[in-house]
Amino acid sequence: MKKTRWVKGIACTAALSLVLAGCGGNANSGDSAESSAKGSAKEVKITLLNSKSEIQTQLEEAAKTFHQDHPDITLEIMAAPNGTSPFEKASTLYASGNPPTMMMLDTADVEKFKDRILDLSGEKWNADAVENATSYTTYDGxxxxFPFSIEGYGFIYNKKVLDQAVGGTFDPSTVQTTADLEKLFKQIEASGKKALIISPMDWSLGAHFLPLAYAGQSKDMAEVDxxxxxLKAGSVDLAQNKVFNGLMDTFDIMMKYNIDQKSPLSGAYERGGEMLGKGEVGLWFQGNWAWPQIQSFDTTSGAYAFLPVPISNNPSDYGNQEISSAVSKRIVIDKEESTPEQQEAAKAFLNWIVYEQNGQDFLVNKASIIPAFKNITLPAADPLGKSIQDYIAKGKSEPSMSLMPADHWSVVGASMQKYLSGAGDRAALAKEIGDYWKNLK
Known part of the structure; x- marks a missing residue:
């Protein structure tokens, strides 16, 4: 396998099902995007596979706005079915001979499709991307x-709940260790609220929480590699690893104070946003992509921000004060089934996102995405995006795992779910994770 690589200084979801007619290969090709600009009556129809369910509605609205700006291009948004990784869905569509024109993939999946997708090196936006944004999808030069978003994750907190718990203004710098975190949990519960909620989805546990044990091994990415x-060679014993055990000590405390402790696997993703937004819990382990869900339930007009996930009781240990962040989702363009006209129309959509006012407005203000382009100067539209940007600006950013195996979240996430439900102990969890890496093909 290709060596694990990382994004410096910068997950993820299965999408809600939406049935839409037509995919890239069978859409009406019409004339090119260039000829559409000249007023051709023929229409180019393109499709985009979306793997970020939380912005499905926003993408559908963006498609309408894009059509208004480019009348001869019609864009339809497909949603990856719930519980299916974007790699699995894209592979199925290719197997059927009906791939979409564009696919939103996880970074690690891009290389698997590189013989079937367009080389985008000649596009103008490459020069305007933030540092290292395209390095991890570049092969043989x-x-x-297309780097769609910067995302970060950790403990999202409702400031009103925490202010009440500490009897004043909550200072996030007071939480730098696992012991500090548990003290905060106790203060929240003493105030009459629940401390936190753990979302039990495999992608949250397997693609976000557990990888903190990998990335937290060292500031030196070569050492992490x-x-x-x-792990692949089977020469490291996770059960004896300091960072893994520290992270799981934190997880044990999270389990102890989880609002869904009695039924830890029952909660849906939306429940976390509801509990936090309504002020029923103080913290939720999740990423900045969750803002639309939190906002839709916010009944307290509370302020929200991030706390890092501590992995020890030494404040100076790497990871205790850093937030995990990275350029995450990538959009690729099919070259196997889509026509040249569709490919040009897809390029026009990507340029619309980066360079046109309505495209930038969709990305930042409507979809609450932290852009991966230097020329987009709109400030983050939501408090979670602003919090991530603040950690990055202060140099308090730990590189997220950007190139994980496609099945990592489902296989290892299932092991984390067993641990969360009490069906397995830490030794069994460490063994299952170790076996996954050793048996990786």
Whole structure:
């Protein structure tokens, strides 16, 4: 397998099902995007596979706005079915000979499709991307992925709940260790609220929480790479690893104070946003992509921000004060089934996002995305995006795992779910994770 690589200084979801007619290969091709600008009566129809369910509605509205700006291009948004990774859905569509024109993939999936997707190296936006944004989808000097978003994750907190708990203004710098975190949990519960909610989805546990144990091994990414290679070789024992055990100590405390402790696997993703937004819990482990859900339930007009996930009781240990962040989702363009006209229309959509006012407005203000382009100067439209940007600006950012195996979240996420439900102990969890890496093909 290709060596694990990382994004410096910068997940993820299965999408809600939406049935839409037509995919890239069978859509009406019409004339090119260039000829559409000249007023051709023929229409180019393109499709986009969306793997970020939380912005499905926003993408559908963006497609309408894009059509208004480019009348001869019609864009339809497909949703990856719930519980299916974007890699699995894209693979199925290719197997059927009916792939969409564009696909929103996780970074690690881009290389798997590089023989079937367009080389985008010649596009103007490459020069305007933030540092390292395209490095991790570049092979043999060719970039195949459009960096769609910067995302970060940790403990999202409702400031009103925490202010009440501490009897004043909550200071996030007071939480730098696992012991500090548990003290905060106790204060929240003493105030009459529940401390936090754990979302039990495999992608949240397997693609976000557990990888903190990988990325937290060292500030030196070369050392982290060596750690991953040691896992593959079976030469490292996770059960004896300090960072893994520290992270799981934190998880044990989270389980202890989880509002869904009696039924830890029953909660849906939306429940976390509801509990936090309504002020029924103080914290929720999730990412900035969750803002639309929180906002829709916010009944307290509360302020929200992030706390890092501590992994020890030494404040100076790496990871205790850093937030995990990375350029995450990538959009690629099919070259196998889509026509040249559709490919040009897809490029026009990507340029619309980066360079046109309505496209930038969709990305930042409507979809609450932190852009991966230097020329987009709109400030983050939501408090979670602003919080991530603040951590990055202060140099308090831990690189997220950007190139994980496609099945990591489902396989290892299932092991984390067993642990969360009490069906397995830490030794069994460590063994299952170790076996996953050793058996990786």
């Amino acid at each position: 060719k970039n195949y992925g 060596k750690f991953i290679e040691s």
